[in-house]
Amino acid sequence: MSGILLSVQDLTVSYRVGRGQIDAVDGASFDVETGSIVGLVGESGCGKTTVARALTRVIADNARITGGKMLFEGRDLAALPEKEMNALRWRDIAFIPQSAMNSLDPVYTVEYQLNEVLRRRGGMGRAQARLRCEELFDMVGVDAKRLRDYPHQFSGGMRQRVAIALALALNPKLIIADEPVTALDVIVQRQILDQLQDLQKRLGISVILVTHDISVVAYICDRTVVMYAGRVAEQATTRDALLQPAHPYTMGLRNAFPDLKGAASGVLTPIEGAPPNLASPPPGCRFAPRCPFVMDMCKSVVPPPVNVTTSHLAACHRADEAGALRQIAEKAETWMVPA
Ligand code: ATP
Ligand code: MG
Numbered sequence: 001m002s003g004i005l006l007s008v009q010d011l012t013v014s015y016r017v018g019r020g021q022i023d024a025v026d027g028a029s030f031d032v033e034t035g036s037i038v039g040l041v042g043e044s045g046c047g048k049t050t051v052a053r054a055l056t057r058v059i060a061d062n063a064r065i066t067g068g069k070m071l072f073e074g075r076d077l078a079a080l081p082e083k084e085m086n087a088l089r090w091r092d093i094a095f096i097p098q099s100a101m102n103s104l105d106p107v108y109t110v111e112y113q114l115n116e117v118l119r120r121r122g123g124m125g126r127a128q129a130r131l132r133c134e135e136l137f138d139m140v141g142v143d144a145k146r147l148r149d150y151p152h153q154f155s156g157g158m159r160q161r162v163a164i165a166l167a168l169a170l171n172p173k174l175i176i177a178d179e180p181v182t183a184l185d186v187i188v189q190r191q192i193l194d195q196l197q198d199l200q201k202r203l204g205i206s207v208i209l210v211t212h213d214i215s216v217v218a219y220i221c222d223r224t225v226v227m228y229a230g231r232v233a234e235q236a237t238t239r240d241a242l243l244q245p246a247h248p249y250t251m252g253l254r255n256a257f258p259d260l261k262g263a264a265s266g267v268l269t270p271i272e273g274a275p276p277n278l279a280s281p282p283p284g285c286r287f288a289p290r291c292p293f294v295m296d297m298c299k300s301v302v303p304p305p306v307n308v309t310t311s312h313l314a315a316c317h318r319a320d321e322a323g324a325l326r327q328i329a330e331k332a333e334t335w336m337v338p339a
Contacts, residue, residue, distance in 0.1 A: 004071075005174060005206050006032040006055075011068035011078075013047070013054045022278040024050040026230040027068070029305075030223075032174065037200060037207040039221030039238065041214055041253070043275055046227040048210045049098055052176050054078075055208070056095045057085050072174070090121045094167035098178040098210075103163045104151040110162050111147040117169045136165040139199060157188035164196060171203070178210040193220050215257045218242055226250050229275045229286035232305070236312035246306075246314035246322035249287045251329035269332045285317070292334045293318055293325050 013025040025047040032038045040048050053059045055070055055077065070077040072093065077085065089095070097103045105113060111133055118129040134144040140161040142154075151159055160180055167175045180196070181189040197220045200207050209221060217224050217238060224241040226234045226249065234247035245251045252271040273290040276282055282289060288298040298317055305313040308322065318325060328334050 003034050004031045005034045005073065006208075007069070007071040008032075008051070008055070009069040009071065011051065011054060011070060012066045013050050013059070014064050014066045015050075015060065016062040016064070017279065020279060023066075024063075024230050024278060025054065028227070028230075028232050029068075030225045030232060030235055032206050032208060033223075034173075034206055035200075035204050036222040037197065037209055037220055039217035039224045040208060040210045040227060041217045041224060042212065042227035042233075044212055045275055045278075047230045048212070048227060049178055051227075052095065052178050052208065052210050055176055056089060056093060057082075058089075058095065090117055090172065091170045092172055093174045093176065094170070094172040096163050096167050096175065096177040096180055099183065103166065104159060106151050109148050109150055110154075114147075114166060114169060117166060122170045132169070136168060139168065140165045141195060157184050157192060160184065160192050161195070164192075164199070168199065168203070172205065174206045174208070175200075176208045176210070179212070180209065181216060182211065182213070189216070190219070196220070213257060214242070214253050226253065229281060230278055231286060231315065232313075233287065233316070234312075234314045236308070240309070240312050244308075244312075244322070245326065246308045246312065246319045247287075247316045248291045248293050248318075248325060248329060250314075251326060252290075252335060255329070255332070255335065267332060269335050271335060285315075292329070 009029050011025055011028045012023060014021045014023050028051060040051060042048055054065050057077065065078050068078065104110065114133045114136065115129050118124045118132050124132060133147055137144045137147060142158055142161050154162060181192050184192065193216065211217060221238045224236060224238045225232055226241065226247065228249050233249045234241060234245060241250060242254055245254060255269040256271060258268060271290055276286055284300045285298045285303050288294045295317060303315045303317045305315045306319040308314050308319055
């Protein structure tokens with residue numbers, strides 16, 4: 001099971017705001033291999049949900065995909081007629097929106113909502129759908145007796161399991177899960193992530209997991225794509241991205257999160273400052289105003305992605321010095337004064 005299921009190439013998504021526009025995603029490129037989990041990580045507002053929604057083409061009224069390709073099994077999702085795109089939703093690409101409560105309608109039982117997908121989208125008859133509902137609940141570890149319950153009758157963790165069951169309903173090839181564990185406590189986070197990984201491996205599906213929390217990525221993702229202010233800063237195997245980051249932003253993120261496994265970690269060091277306003281981003285590297293390693297050229301020249309290894313890309317002018325910068329980045333004082 002290998003090969004590229006999805007190839008996102010130079011994706012640009014803009015929002016119309018007043019008389020202007022903001023490029024919330026600006027030239028993002030990354031691949032998803034069949035049967036792998038790719039983590040899309042970065043601070044609030046960096047464009048993760050915008051990428052996720054662009055992939056399903058369920059975007060806000062003021063949003064537009066203004067450039068690039070999203071090749072899913074070779075077909076460009078950006079160019080598909082809406083009818084063909086709609087046929088792919090749920091069947092091939094399932095989306096779990098940010099906050100499970102959003103994906104579940106509070107006025108219908110969860111069985112009703114599963115049936116909507118199974119019968120309407122999947123063409124199943126009543127009896128077949130009933131069996132599939134039970135099977136899906138079993139897969140995500142919720143008692144099938146709860147099928148007739150309403151979303152508010154479930155705990156947050158159970159609601160998230162139900163949202164995963166809904167996404168799995170028609171055996172998709174790709175699940176895009178937007179912050180699937182963010183609102184949950186660490187123990188439940190681990191249970192849900194373990195289950196998602198188990199199902200993903202068993203069923204051979206691919207997952208794009210969107211999160212702001214690098215420890216979630218570290219826990220289950222095969223590859224990591226780090227976004228900053230609408231651009232991809234770095235991408236690599238999760239191991240390389242976290243153990244040998246080549247972009248200063250990734251180095252900083254690594255210092256800023258506790259370990260999900262509960263391993264003793266030192267003091268957390270935040271990255272001072274805030275991401276730029278996307279309505280008027282800085283002209284060069286968008287991380288330059290917060291980067292402890294900034295050089296003059298970073299303020300004017302956009303750094304192109306550089307191959308650190310064949311499977312590791314970093315959009316940094318100093319990527320070739322990454323080894324030395326990593327050592328400096330490990331010291332808390334490096335991050336104390338914004339450059
Ligand atoms: P979070 O971690 O908070 O969910 P995110 O990385 O998912 O953040 P997005 O929701 O993709 O970020 O937002 C990216 C940028 O686009 C932000 O600056 C946000 O304010 C802006 N944005 C998102 N939706 C709209 C919209 N409908 N109209 C205008 N701007 C928007
Ligand atoms: Mg989001």
